[in-house]
Amino acid sequence: MQSFDRMFKGMIFDLDGTLVSSSLDFKALKQAVGCPLDQDILAFVGQLPKAHATAAARQS
Secondary structure (H helix, E strand, O other): OOOHHHHOOOOOOOOOOOOOOOOOOHHHHHHHHOOOOOOOHHHHHHHOOHHHHHHHHHHO
């Protein structure tokens, strides 16, 4: 098995949609996990108890 640093030479973050477009429905994703619409979904999921987050992820 290769180590992580040998598998990747770089990583690109396209946060403004310049390189690719995404049709993710963040409103629906937030509703699915119970995240308030005015909160960041990653921060919300990150603060959930692990058991709750794992169960919710398996149901989605």
